Amino acid sequence: MADIHRINFEPVDIEMEVGEEESILDAAFRQGIHLMHGCREGRCSACKSYILDGDIQMVNYSTFACNDAEAEEGYVLLCRSHAFSDCTIELLNFDEDELLGGIPIQNVRTRVTALEPMTKDIVSLLLQPVEPEIFEFKPGQYADLQIPGTDEHRSFSMATTQSTPGQVEFLIKKYPGGKLSGLLESEISVGDELSLAGPYGSSTLKEGHVIPVVCIGGGAGMAPILSLLRHLSETGSARQVHFYYGARTSQDLFYLDDIIELGKNLRDFAFVTCLSEAMDQQ
Numbered sequence: 158m159a160d161i162h163r164i165n166f167e168p169v170d171i172e173m174e175v176g177e178e179e180s181i182l183d184a185a186f187r188q189g190i191h192l193m194h195g196c197r198e199g200r201c202s203a204c205k206s207y208i209l210d211g212d213i214q215m216v217n218y219s220t221f222a223c224n225d226a227e228a229e230e231g232y233v234l235l236c237r238s239h240a241f242s243d244c245t246i247e248l249l250n251f252d253e254d255e256l257l258g259g260i261p262i263q264n265v266r267t268r269v270t271a272l273e274p275m276t277k278d279i280v281s282l283l284l285q286p287v288e289p290e291i292f293e294f295k296p297g298q299y300a301d302l303q304i305p306g307t308d309e310h311r312s313f314s315m316a317t318t319q320s321t322p323g324q325v326e327f328l329i330k331k332y333p334g335g336k337l338s339g340l341l342e343s344e345i346s347v348g349d350e351l352s353l354a355g356p357y358g359s360s361t362l363k364e365g366h367v368i369p370v371v372c373i374g375g376g377a378g379m380a381p382i383l384s385l386l387r388h389l390s391e392t393g394s395a396r397q398v399h400f401y402y403g404a405r406t407s408q409d410l411f412y413l414d415d416i417i418e419l420g421k422n423l424r425d426f427a428f429v430t431c432l433s434e435a436m437d438q439q
């Protein structure tokens with residue numbers, strides 16, 4: 158069995174254990190410590206931290222997220238980092254409320270209750286949690302859906318909120334041949350079981366904040382924003398909300414009426430759609 162090492166996080170003074178075979182970020186989740194993160198794939202840099210002491214090696218990451226000079230200086234991406242000694246790590250970015258108080262990661266068995274086309278290549282997938290019957294998450298978070306018959310998973314943002322606990326919606330762009338999204342063409346259908354793990358992601362609304370919310374997304378990237386809008390609307394938020402949504406053509410726009418309806422419950426809502434191929438439509 159691989160060696161176990163101790164990690165001390167500064168300046169929050171939290172300690173945990175990590176095995177050499179697991180990433181430091183995964184070890185933190187396993188022990189209920191919610192470090193700042195985004196993609197969990199070494200691509201976004203949200204988990205970038207600084208090694209104060211110890212032997213840490215990074216695997217399989219993008220140099221856009223952590224370039225060679227930064228890596229040389231001691232910066233690491235915790236989602237792609239393995240510890241080979243006891244270490245002290247400085248967290249550059251952390252949310253004190255989330256750190257030890259985030260929603261625990263759940264493994265949920267779900268059933269497909271609907272699979273509807275939204276555009277020519279985006280589908281709405283509705284999953285009903287079966288075991289446990291409730292999947293807890295915050296608006297703006299995402300889950301890992303397991304690719305049936307494999308140990309692999311893909312990440313997808315929830316589009317719904319806790320107001321519909323029996324129906325968790327995902328908006329998924331279909332890539333022909335895609336290991337997961339490709340299955341939505343004909344292999345996955347209503348009644349099938351899918352396993353998910355989550356919630357992950359730090360792109361959530363912070364309690365008590367009043368500053369304007371600006372959301373920018375395109376294509377299936379509407380999902381986490383729709384979850385945020387649904388939540389803001391359900392809670393009658395007084396925050397100013399602007400949503401800029403990009404698509405290729407007018408045929409690629411969807412949920413427009415729903416979004417306008419959600420905006421009616423908000424005090425100051427603006428919704429702007431932007432088309433990159435609008436001229437081709439004329």
Ligand SMILES: Cc1cc2nc3c(=O)[nH]c(=O)nc-3n(C[C@H](O)[C@H](O)[C@H](O)COP(=O)(O)OP(=O)(O)OC[C@H]3O[C@@H](n4cnc5c(N)ncnc54)[C@H](O)[C@@H]3O)c2cc1C
Binds near residue numbers: 197299311313377
């Ligand atoms: C945090 C996070 C949240 C996400 N949320 C969503 C979401 O809400 N909705 C959603 O649809 N997707 C989302 N994704 C992307 C999703 O996880 C998968 O990467 C995507 O569905 C492709 O997986 P696949 O198994 O179908 O394709 P794969 O088998 O992984 O790839 C199949 C082929 O498609 C190509 N391909 C894969 N992804 C892309 C891409 N983005 N652009 C161009 N070519 C590509 C690959 O190069 C490959 O040739 C999210 C990803 C992350 C990291």
Ligand code: FES
Binds near residue numbers: 195199202222234237
């Ligand atoms: S680089 Fe995105 S979470 Fe680590």
